[in-house]
Amino acid sequence: xxxxxxxxxxxxxxxxxxxxxxxxxxxxxxxxxxxxxxxxxxxxxxxxxxxxxxxxxxxxxxxxxxxxxxxxxxxxxxxxxxxxxxxxxxxxxxxxxxxxxxxxxxxxxxxxxxxxxxxxxxxxxxxxxxxxxxxxxxxxxxxxxxxxxxxxxxxxxxxxxxxxxxxxxxxxxxxxxxxxxxxxxxxxxxxxxxxxxxxxxxxxxxxxxxxxxxxxxxxxxxxxxxxxxxxxxxxxxxxxxxxxxxxxxxxxxxxxxxxxxxxxxxxxxxxxxxxxxxxxxxxxxxxxxxxxxxxxxxxxxxxxxxxxxxxxxxxxxxxxxxxxxxxxxxxxxxxxxxxxxxxxxxxxxxxxxxxxxxxxxxxxxxxxxxxxxxxxxxxxxxxxxxxxxxxxxxxxxxxxxxxxxxxxxxxxxxxxxxxxxxxxxxxxxxxxxxxxxxxxxxxxxxxxxxxxxxxxxxxxxxxxxxxxxxxxxxxxxxxxxxxxx
Amino acid sequence: xxxxxxxxxxxxxxxxxxxxxxxxxxxxxxxxxxxxxxxxxxxxxxxxxxxxxxxxxxxxxxxxxxxxxxxxxxxxxxxxxxxxxxxxxxxxxxxxxxxxxxxxxxxxxxxxxxxxxxxxxxxxxxxxxxxxxxxxxxxxxxxxxxxxxxxxxxxxxxxxxxxxxxxxxxxxxxxxxxxxxxxxxxxxxxxxxxxxxxxxxxxxxxxxxxxxxxxxxxxxxxxxxxxxxxxxxxxxxxxxxxxxxxxxxxxxxxxxxxxxxxxxxxxxxxxxxxxxxxxxxxxxxxxxxxxxxxxxxxxxxxxxxxxxxxxxxxxxxxxxxxxxxxxxxxxxxxxxxxxxxxxxxxxxxxxxxxxxxxxxxxxxxxxxxxxxxxxxxxxxxxxxxxxxxxxxxxxxxxxxxxxxxxxxxxxxxxxxxxxxxxxxxxxxxxxxxxxxxxxxxxxxxxxxxxxxxxxxxxxxxxxxxxxxxxxxxxxxxxxxxxxxx
Numbered sequence: 027x028x029x030x031x032x033x034x035x036x037x038x039x040x041x042x043x044x045x046x047x048x049x050x051x052x053x054x055x056x057x058x059x060x061x062x063x064x065x066x067x068x069x070x071x072x073x074x075x076x077x078x079x080x081x082x083x084x085x086x087x088x089x090x091x092x093x094x095x096x097x098x099x100x101x102x103x104x105x106x107x108x109x110x111x112x113x114x115x116x117x118x119x120x121x122x123x124x125x126x127x128x129x130x131x132x133x134x135x136x137x138x139x140x141x142x143x144x145x146x147x148x149x150x151x152x153x154x155x156x157x158x159x160x161x162x163x164x165x166x167x168x169x170x171x172x173x174x175x176x177x178x179x180x181x182x183x184x185x186x187x188x189x190x191x192x193x194x195x196x197x198x199x200x201x202x203x204x205x206x207x208x209x210x211x212x213x214x215x216x217x218x219x220x221x222x223x224x225x226x227x228x229x230x231x232x233x234x235x236x237x238x239x240x241x242x243x244x245x246x247x248x249x250x251x252x253x254x255x256x257x258x259x260x261x262x263x264x265x266x267x268x269x270x271x272x273x274x275x276x277x278x279x280x281x282x283x284x285x286x287x288x289x290x291x292x293x294x295x296x297x298x299x300x301x302x303x304x305x306x307x308x309x310x311x312x313x314x315x316x317x318x319x320x321x322x323x324x325x326x327x328x329x330x331x332x333x334x335x336x337x338x339x340x341x342x343x344x345x346x347x348x349x350x351x352x353x354x355x356x357x358x359x360x361x362x363x364x365x366x367x368x369x370x371x372x373x374x375x376x377x378x379x380x381x382x383x384x385x386x387x388x389x390x391x392x393x394x395x396x397x398x399x400x401x402x403x404x405x406x407x408x409x410x411x412x413x414x415x416x417x418x419x420x421x422x423x424x425x426x427x428x429x430x431x432x433x434x435x436x437x438x439x440x441x442x443x444x445x446x447x448x449x450x451x452x453x454x455x456x457x458x459x460x461x462x463x464x465x466x467x468x469x470x471x472x473x474x475x476x477x478x479x480x481x482x483x484x485x486x487x488x489x490x491x492x493x494x495x496x497x498x499x500x501x502x503x504x505x506x507x508x509x510x511x
Numbered sequence: 512x513x514x515x516x517x518x519x520x521x522x523x524x525x526x527x528x529x530x531x532x533x534x535x536x537x538x539x540x541x542x543x544x545x546x547x548x549x550x551x552x553x554x555x556x557x558x559x560x561x562x563x564x565x566x567x568x569x570x571x572x573x574x575x576x577x578x579x580x581x582x583x584x585x586x587x588x589x590x591x592x593x594x595x596x597x598x599x600x601x602x603x604x605x606x607x608x609x610x611x612x613x614x615x616x617x618x619x620x621x622x623x624x625x626x627x628x629x630x631x632x633x634x635x636x637x638x639x640x641x642x643x644x645x646x647x648x649x650x651x652x653x654x655x656x657x658x659x660x661x662x663x664x665x666x667x668x669x670x671x672x673x674x675x676x677x678x679x680x681x682x683x684x685x686x687x688x689x690x691x692x693x694x695x696x697x698x699x700x701x702x703x704x705x706x707x708x709x710x711x712x713x714x715x716x717x718x719x720x721x722x723x724x725x726x727x728x729x730x731x732x733x734x735x736x737x738x739x740x741x742x743x744x745x746x747x748x749x750x751x752x753x754x755x756x757x758x759x760x761x762x763x764x765x766x767x768x769x770x771x772x773x774x775x776x777x778x779x780x781x782x783x784x785x786x787x788x789x790x791x792x793x794x795x796x797x798x799x800x801x802x803x804x805x806x807x808x809x810x811x812x813x814x815x816x817x818x819x820x821x822x823x824x825x826x827x828x829x830x831x832x833x834x835x836x837x838x839x840x841x842x843x844x845x846x847x848x849x850x851x852x853x854x855x856x857x858x859x860x861x862x863x864x865x866x867x868x869x870x871x872x873x874x875x876x877x878x879x880x881x882x883x884x885x886x887x888x889x890x891x892x893x894x895x896x897x898x899x900x901x902x903x904x905x906x907x908x909x910x911x912x913x914x915x916x917x918x919x920x921x922x923x924x925x926x927x928x929x930x931x932x933x934x935x936x937x938x939x940x941x942x943x944x945x946x947x948x949x950x951x952x953x954x955x956x957x958x959x960x961x962x963x964x965x966x967x968x969x970x971x972x973x974x975x976x977x978x979x980x981x982x983x984x985x986x987x988x989x990x991x992x993x994x995x996x
Binding site for chain 1: 516519520524525527528529532535536539540543547717718720722734735773774
């Protein structure tokens, strides 16, 4: 948590000249935390408490604490401190080189650092028992128990359908106009609006705050200290508005973990997919819905009388739901976002399974963007170099973004079955019933269950792409409807 | 430094509901830092490097690092972890009780916690070699090498003189009017002004920032990360303006420590007296001077056209230099501030040397306020309960506030001898020559020298109350002049 506070400060408040000394401070804290967690004391405590794991019900606090702590501990101990140190150093160096390479749109400059990150990940994989795909070891860091062969059939089902729908929105592009949300939206008004909207959703200043940053994120230092960070684009109001709602979804998850789990390994969201399901649920299924906008749009319009004074709620609804292929993942719409992820998953799998050389990434990247999105990548900066993840050797992280969207619709359907008047509640600005459902069925458990168990408990089955496809199909039909849809 | 980041966040940004979990996080970091510093590794390193202390010049980085680290290490090791833990706990509890007791103006409620803090300090004192006064052990935590018998002759010299001058300003109260700085000063304008003034003094946004807090402070996490915190009183512009200049003085000291000392025990200001000499120098000798106001007042007036539009620079100069006995130390003027400190020093010495019972504090406090300041204390909240220090068992901290003022004038006189055009520089808004002098003669050394050595090097002699008295006398004569002065 201390490390997280230092990182939050670094990304939101820290004077820029402090970058170097702050990196050293974070490194020190991370090293001490790693040492203390992987040392013999934790092992002895696990030994002493081991009996609780069988004596108590498996979903009890005690049994879960021992089980999850042991899993984390055993995983961490497999990696020699020396290798962890080299990985951390390569991450820091890789990040610095990536910043420059992206600025200069020069993949060749990034390649040696990328290759080193890949080589280190291969060493890392060798620390673990063999898995069906070596990539599975990397996924496991972000989503315990998830494997490439879990992901493949889901993405195989999504890819042709999303590609097909993408062609529809391209052919009927003129049916949806996002001009209303591209204008001049003064930053101070955006800040006030984000505070108001987050407050209406339930982000009370007693426990939450919103700050400005370059790349939006959420972090928390306990269930009573939730930090959202967003960025403001004065020419495009969606960036801060939907960024804030997205991060609110992450924050609500952390805020609603049972507070008895605070300061234990159980006191956090269950996994990346679960987390992203929450942010996507609030951003898209709540935030981009007719019901939500019938509640929120009057407030939004009031904040920008010049830009939105004459924009109807229908025009605003369509504008924030515009779908259009584009180069940058983080700016992608709800539909085409999936293709960005599938592309990255395919490349990562080929890299880690040895079928693709790092040097060939730009060529393959550009070919896939052409195939899936119909676009010609103008530069590596807007192509293979756009994301930070690989600079830190984070492979296995991307797929969960899309799985989160998939899961968000499964959860939404379940809530809607339990609460038939969900739409009416949202239209009335009543979010407590939805929050309570999420708390009761998902949030409060923290990391008590594995991601697969948690998903099963929440929606009554495994990850399933069909509800997500039905949702996308309905939305595309509705917005871009015509014979082709 | 990590602990300091957590504390800064707690005092400026943290949502209030997070107080409890943050206290635990800070406690964890503090405990780990204490353990790691007092463990055998540091002792072994000191042993290995001990040769450097004699082989290298005593003011070299290497010799100083070994010497200062050993001093810190030996001091910390004398206190059993168990006692340090009880002290930390009593501090936390004492603080919570003090908050309530001050709110209710109920000294009886605070007394048991205070007594416990005193008892623990006596145990703490017993961990060290006997000193002339047991109080010396406590002072040493804030000002290495300073003793009660160093302080007494200085305060004995100051007390009658400052009391005499206080009578003069009371008798001639009508000669200086602070009405011009009591009006309506919008917070947003104060914030902008503080940024402008701090920037003009040299607080560049690349390394510095200013935030809002309840009790102003300065902290830093390295020479490139300086944080000032101030508070805004819309009815009194001095609070934020002079608060910011004061904290700037602290910040400049930390910013100008030789950056090679970063992340070592040498990389910080030398002592509390040295630190306070810097904040007082900038607040009073620069900030309240004619020269500074001839540079800054046009900007200040521009920030508050309604309140200051018709206020002349002479009227503003007098207003910010108004002297008047008052109850609250942190609101006291430059002259009477000293009496607040002398009072606390006398009480602390009597408490720790066993001549005064904690239960009798309110009575003695009130009698001294009557004697020194001529005021009848209306309530314990505005009397003996006003300061936070004793709630944390911090005895030996107060005297350095006044010694800092004493030293600030010694330094000022030295700078003025070296730079005869100091006033002209300041009137022109040129602060670099003053900053460079301070860096060259004091700041860059960090903790290389003991406080006494540092003072000797900076001003060519020990602490001396005469320059300070001459300065006060001249100012009182000038502002409240008449036959009595």
